[in-house]
Amino acid sequence: MSWITEIARPDIRALAPYRHAAWEPGLVRLHANELPWRSLADGSDAGLNRYPEPHPHALAARLARFYQVDAEAVLPCRGSDEAIDLLTRCYARCGRDAILITPPTFGMYALCAHVQGATIIEVPLRRESGYGIDLPALHKAVTSAVKLVYLCSPNNPTGNLIDRATVLSLASALAGRALLVVDEAYVEFSGSPSLGADLRAHPGLVVLRTMSKAHGLAGARCGAVLAHPEIIALLRRVIQPYAVTQLTIEAVARALEPAAVEESRQRVAQVISERERMAAALSARISVRHVWPSAANFLLVECADAGAALQRCHAAGLLVRDLRHLPSLGQALRLSIGTPEHNDRLLEVLP
Ligand SMILES: Cc1ncc(COP(=O)(O)O)c(C=O)c1O
Numbered sequence: 117m118s119w120i121t122e123i124a125r126p127d128i129r130a131l132a133p134y135r136h137a138a139w140e141p142g143l144v145r146l147h148a149n150e151l152p153w154r155s156l157a158d159g160s161d162a163g164l165n166r167y168p169e170p171h172p173h174a175l176a177a178r179l180a181r182f183y184q185v186d187a188e189a190v191l192p193c194r195g196s197d198e199a200i201d202l203l204t205r206c207y208a209r210c211g212r213d214a215i216l217i218t219p220p221t222f223g224m225y226a227l228c229a230h231v232q233g234a235t236i237i238e239v240p241l242r243r244e245s246g247y248g249i250d251l252p253a254l255h256k257a258v259t260s261a262v263k264l265v266y267l268c269s270p271n272n273p274t275g276n277l278i279d280r281a282t283v284l285s286l287a288s289a290l291a292g293r294a295l296l297v298v299d300e301a302y303v304e305f306s307g308s309p310s311l312g313a314d315l316r317a318h319p320g321l322v323v324l325r326t327m328s329k330a331h332g333l334a335g336a337r338c339g340a341v342l343a344h345p346e347i348i349a350l351l352r353r354v355i356q357p358y359a360v361t362q363l364t365i366e367a368v369a370r371a372l373e374p375a376a377v378e379e380s381r382q383r384v385a386q387v388i389s390e391r392e393r394m395a396a397a398l399s400a401r402i403s404v405r406h407v408w409p410s411a412a413n414f415l416l417v418e419c420a421d422a423g424a425a426l427q428r429c430h431a432a433g434l435l436v437r438d439l440r441h442l443p444s445l446g447q448a449l450r451l452s453i454g455t456p457e458h459n460d461r462l463l464e465v466l467p
Pocket of ligand 1: 194195196197198222268271272299301325326327328334337338339
């Protein structure tokens with residue numbers, strides 16, 4: 117057992133995996149108390165009257181090929197949200213352990229830690245350096261209680277990418293103490309490669325990917341943890357059997373076919389071009405004070421009066437994200453890149 121397992125919760129390490137019904141697709145299923153007929157409402161290929169594969173190995177293998185990692189290094193789950201929940205539950209003991217986050221950042225890291233009763237240590241990003249990581253402060257903050265350090269790259273909501281060398285040097289520095297979890301939900305929009313290629317050299321590195329953004333499957337709820345097989349084995353003890361539904365398994369399989377992957381690439385290219393058009397156009401608006409550079413599919417926009425901008429958008433039927441409650445984001449809104457028509461409507465309502 118290596119350190120990546122040793123730092124996990126001892127009770128999870130000792131947990132006997134749930135014994136789910138056997139998975140032998142060629143045989144008649146009289147062992148899982150299912151209905152033998154399909155419902156009229158069933159639009160799936162395989163039949164929703166049957167439970168899906170308890171741990172979807174074929175899906176994991178497909179995702180592994182797509183993300184270019186070993187099949188044992190992948191855990192498919194219900195969006196990266198579930199990945200964050202599983203990591204927290206496996207690694208952070210209630211009342212004893214901590215996670216470290218770099219706000220402003222995605223809210224689920226803190227939420228899952230709160231639910232788990234783990235401590236949250238915050239090392240704010242440095243606004244003056246374009247929301248870069250405060251590395252000296254981060255190193256100081258990693259006490260022996262910290263089991264998970266989260267980096268979001270590109271970061272939600274600031275949009276900036278953390279450079280690979282910084283992430284990898286941090287992974288090396290944390291080795292033996294804490295996992296470094298890099299959330300790459302938006303990496304496809306950054307033009308930079310995933311850190312999935314660095315997993316073998318850094319056993320404590322965990323990369324989170326999702327089908328929700330670049331692949332347009334947010335409603336299917338499918339994400340993937342890419343990590344050392346020992347970490348994957350641990351998370352698999354805790355994830356519910358049948359977590360990923362049959363409809364999702366089929367939708368993701370279709371989304372990973374070459375034609376769909378090519379379409380996703382074209383959509384990503386369109387989003388990037390619209391993002392740059394919007395950034396330039398918004399920067400020229402008097403209602404806008406600053407548009408932060410973005411490597412994601414949204415823009416962080418500081419307004420002269422965010423409340424007024426929100427109202428104008430809402431009155432025009434456009435929902436944008438209010439970030440005024442977040443530290444260091446006083447008058448900021450987050451605008452997702454829509455179709456060119458949606459984006460034009462947004463430009464029309466902001467003076
Ligand atoms: C940084 C980041 N990570 C994860 C997620 C959740 O993604 P999923 O749909 O895969 O759960 C989001 C969703 O907005 C996000 O912004």
